[in-house]
Amino acid sequence: MAPAKCCVPGERLCSLEDCAPGHGTYCKHGYIFASLSGYVVKKNDNGMMPVLSIVRDTDSHLLPVIGVTVTCKVMSINARFAKVQIMYIGSTALKTTFRGTIRKEDIRATEKDKVEVYKSFRPGDIVVAKVISLGDAQSNYLLTTAENELGVVVAHSEAGASMVPISWCEMQCPKTHIKEQRKVARVRAEYLQT
């Protein structure tokens, strides 16, 4: 493999007619410039123009955008919503956490008015959710779990043991065999370790 070319911010790479700008680049006056320091990578998508992007050794900074699946931890709950801390975006861990909110009406897709937050999440649960809004000046990111594959993945019972999911709305503690109610995520078979 030919040695990749390294570049620094402000370096002119090529003109817009040859390539399309990708991650780590910006356009000006019809040319593509680098905005990060790293190695130049040209990816050829079949048929369309090759995409020029910059690759760095460390992961790029990720921000939650609308539509991504995130993994978060429930910090506190009240009757109207649950406050969470977003820890993973997709499968990338974040260095600093972001705050998010799951409103009562976004917990389930069906029977939205009969939902009780206390019976869906508890503080300390790990939840997989999707971002629906970046929020405004007053609020945090808004998340939803209103899909079969979203919801609680890890929860601890009141006795302290890690609970086992039984159905989409119940989890059981292996020590005391008490069933507790949660909005459980249906994890696809290929992700389960047996």
Add this chain to the structure above:
Amino acid sequence: MAGLELLSDQGYRVDGRKAGELRKIQARMGVFAQADGSAYIEQGNTKALAVVYGPHEIRGSRSKTLHDRAVVNCQYSMATFSTGERKRRPHGDRKSTEMTLHLKQTFEAAILTQLYPRSQIDIYVQILQADGGNYCTCVNAATLAIIDAGIPMRDYVCACSAGFIEDTPLADLSYVEEAAGGPQLALALLPKSDQIALLEMNSRLHEDHLERVMDAATKACKDVYAVLDQAVKEHLQEVSAMLGDRGMA
């Protein structure tokens, strides 16, 4: 200043440099583990370090959130032992606040803040030893730290100071030369596009001389750019050598 010749007859300055010569610059990137990006620069005897955190969620007052851009938050502080006389107030005094604002405005022009809406980028600069050219060293250190953190920038921001003594423009003033009075110019430049990010001039200077002083400052900034560029490329090679061939998609 009585008894101290800033520019000798042969054209040498107090520390032995020529009129347009920069002090020796040594730079290192990636010095701290906690921060997202960090850099340490020594420009002659002035030692500064810059630390960048971000982009992350806005802390403190949420009303500062911008819906389409990131907020750049800077803090400039001098260590109490950095100057000859012990500095009583390391931050919060007027000079520090002014420098902080200048840094913030300079980097808002250079960082592509549109890519990170509703988030905050923190830049902290600490001067460990001050010997003239404090603002300029801070800007250079902050540029390296931002590149280290992987935050996209339009171009490097290189800064250098210039003065005018006995009809000769001097580049990169040291503390002795700054304290002598006389016009001083601080210039922060985006070298590839030759765009000025910040220009500050003190004292009286005849407008006929302005162009010569600006040229000297611009040339000095380009020299600084060459040094910083070298430092970034070396760091890049070091890091990729350590990681082997991982990361090549």
Add this chain to the structure above:
Amino acid sequence: MAAGFKTVEPLEYYRKFLKESCRPDGRELTQFRTTTINIGSITTADGSALAKLGNCTVICGIKAEFAAPLADTPSKGYIVPNVELTPLCSSRFRPGPPGEEAQMASQFIADVIDNSQMILKEDLCISSGKLVWVLYCDFICLDYDGNLLDTCVCALVAALRNVRLPAVKINEDTGLAEVNLKTTSPLKILKHPIATSFAVFDDTFLLVDPTGEEESLATGLLTIVMDEDERLCSIRKPGGSALSPEKLQECISRAITRHKEVQSLVNEVLESVKSEK
């Protein structure tokens, strides 16, 4: 997978390592991180040192100034430590006036200086009742990764050995002080205290030199300050899980060995600085 487990259940993650008597960064329970000391890098300060314990970095700058002594102690100078923990070193600190942790660290250093009697305040006197030296010791934490106190004390000892005070004479006729910058003398340091910190985990495990993560998960903390004659200068255990006297004795013996390690390191560095000159 391991990274996911670590975020979700950090305590369990650590417990798995502790069962095998080691820690996630590969150290043993009684092993310190790599210590580096750099002396005399700041020339505007009268004495300076940079101490690094693994990733935790603290720089100490000492500046000497004149002051008038207090009326009831006319021949005693002052040593004033100040620790700065700014948002620069870690995102857990907020900008503004010094918080709890910074003030507590400053007080701790002041106590160590007093209790260990490392410098006699009388040695800082120039003219009894009129003029004394005041040494401002400013610590700036550049990178916070646990075990701040040990790093600060290391930096303090190294910086104090680097201080050179100019000779001062009081002019009989004018009563003003004349400073002779050419003749400088080092400080007379009697004792060299070194601190060793431990973290208690789950009431059972004792970890030496905790990192930032370990400190946040610990159930108790302990700091022991020893000097070279194997005498205790201070023990600090701010609450947390209870410790038996035997465990405390173990900690004290570890502190004694640590003292020798750091002392030889500081001597080595000072020798190399002298030979460079």
